[in-house]
Amino acid sequence: MRLFHCDQCGHLVFFESVHCVNCGATLAYLPDCDDVGAMAAVNTDGTASADGGPAALWQRIPSKATHSSQRYRMCANRDQYQACNFAIPADEPNRLCSSCRQTLVLPDLSVSGNTLRWQKLENAKRRLYVTLARLGLHPDQPNWTPHYQFLADVPDQPVITGHSNGLITINIAEADDDERVRRRVALHEPYRTLLGHLRHESGHFFWDKLVRDGGELDSFRQLFGDERQSYPQALQDYYANPPGYSQWSAQFVSAYASAHPWEDWAESWAHYLHMVDMLETAASYQTDLTMAEGRPSVTISDPFVQPPPRFEDMVAQWVPVTLLLNSLNRSLGQQDAYPFALSAGALQKLRYVHDIVRRPHPLESGRPPVMHQH
Structure with missing residues (x-):
């Protein structure tokens, strides 16, 4: 598995990581771009949100390498069981990521x-x-x-x-x-x-x-x-x-x-x-x-x-x-x-x-x- 880096601070993170140990950013693997991203909870209009609960929308924190307005939801197995670190594009109907659905x-x-x-x-x-x-x-x-x-x-x-x-x-x-x-x-x-x-x-x-x-x-x-x-x-x-x-x-x-x-x-x-x-x-x-x-x-x-x-x-x-x-x-x-x-x-x-x-x-x-x- 290749290396990944936190979008927020640049620190080394791993494929399985859910938080950056250096800056505390929330992390998720994004299958649509094959990368681990630092994520921020957002409202439906894209503004920052303090709510990071199960119903939250998430957006990747912009970095030098990335800037995307794509919004995501966390896989339901993360929210309920801490058993997944994949994120799902918000417009997909599935509550589980493509790996967990297998x-x-x-x-x-x-x-x-x-x-x-x-x-x-x-x-x-x-x-x-x-x-x-x-x-x-x-x-x-x-x-x-x-x-x-x-x-x-x-x-x-x-x-x-x-x-x-x-x-x-x-x-x-x-x-x-x-x-x-x-x-x-x-x-x-x-x-x-x-x-x-x-x-x-x-x-x-x-x-x-x-x-x-x-x-x-x-x-x-x-x-x-x-x-x-x-x-x-x-x-x-x-x-x-x-x-x-x-x-x-x-x-x-x-x-x-x-x-x-x-x-x-x-x-x-x-x-x-x-x-x-x-x-x-x-x-x-x-x-x-x-x-x-x-x-x-x-x-x-x-x-x-x-x-x-x-x-x-x-x-x-x-x-x-x-x-x-x-x-x-x-x-x-x-x-x-x-x-x-x-x-x-x-x-x-x-x-x-x-x-x-x-x-x-x-x-x-x-x-x-x-x-x-x-």
């Missing part, structure tokens, strides 16, 4: 802790929303919009995280750090985050759109294998006999990717989204890296520029960025934030994702969906 089922918010779990999931989902939008994947188009349900286990009915018929299900227990770590350790995974879950499951959604409905099944099968093999049996075999590092590392981005071609694609897709998001962040900080004495530095560039960057250039920047990230983590006594080493086989699949994502694609699809569960 969530069809909420957990029972009367249960202690569920509101916080839901807030964490929505925070991660908004990051995914913006990344997909920047990749041109039409998150506001009906046929290109994944939907979500965030559910809690009930006795004898555990919630299975997965994707089916355009609906992504996430078990809200994953929002509890201790539970997520317990599952990561139990499953011998090096990495497990809410954002990672959402990116992975969105991969299943976009496999339907970009591969199956995009006429790419033959090219997919040549590289990833035949997805028509039994999916339930493949997962059963994987969990019964997890592969060792030497069995998967040369061809897959993770051990789980080796379970089935669908999972190989979804893991590669998620990894590509990791790549573009982190490269954009590093580029926004104007990062230059020197890998060895006497060698030229590597300048990190924005992966969302047009025309799209070459995949080889992205990889050449990605490696030093991940080494810097892990070095910073180790200096604080933390484990590696990026616990992966990409083999030539894994990079070939990431290149495939890159090529699929960056080419023009249709907006309509009438074929039946497939089901993926974990």
Whole structure:
């Protein structure tokens, strides 16, 4: 995610920020201009208002870079639950922003802790929303919009995280750090985050759109294998006999990717989204890296520029960025934030994702969906 700055004072703010810590300005992300703006409550005639309540209209504070009379309302999930920081153009009829409208089922918010779990999931989902939008994947188009349900286990009915018929299900227990770590350790995974879950499951959604409905099944099968093999049996075999590092590392981005071609694609897709998001962040900080004495530095560039960057250039920047990230983590006594080493086989699949994502694609699809569960 790129950097943002407060319109009122110029201080650094973040994508999730709702107030500037330097000057106290109210902040909101404005999807219509892909920016975080400092906002002032206004009356219907545009004059300043002291009322910043749920019914308030808002206008972006003018700065050197911006001057707009567009008026906004805050997403209703911000006003009621502090669960969103998106603003909506005032003339739109919806009370919820385009990201929150993707969530069809909420957990029972009367249960202690569920509101916080839901807030964490929505925070991660908004990051995914913006990344997909920047990749041109039409998150506001009906046929290109994944939907979500965030559910809690009930006795004898555990919630299975997965994707089916355009609906992504996430078990809200994953929002509890201790539970997520317990599952990561139990499953011998090096990495497990809410954002990672959402990116992975969105991969299943976009496999339907970009591969199956995009006429790419033959090219997919040549590289990833035949997805028509039994999916339930493949997962059963994987969990019964997890592969060792030497069995998967040369061809897959993770051990789980080796379970089935669908999972190989979804893991590669998620990894590509990791790549573009982190490269954009590093580029926004104007990062230059020197890998060895006497060698030229590597300048990190924005992966969302047009025309799209070459995949080889992205990889050449990605490696030093991940080494810097892990070095910073180790200096604080933390484990590696990026616990992966990409083999030539894994990079070939990431290149495939890159090529699929960056080419023009249709907006309509009438074929039946497939089901993926974990």
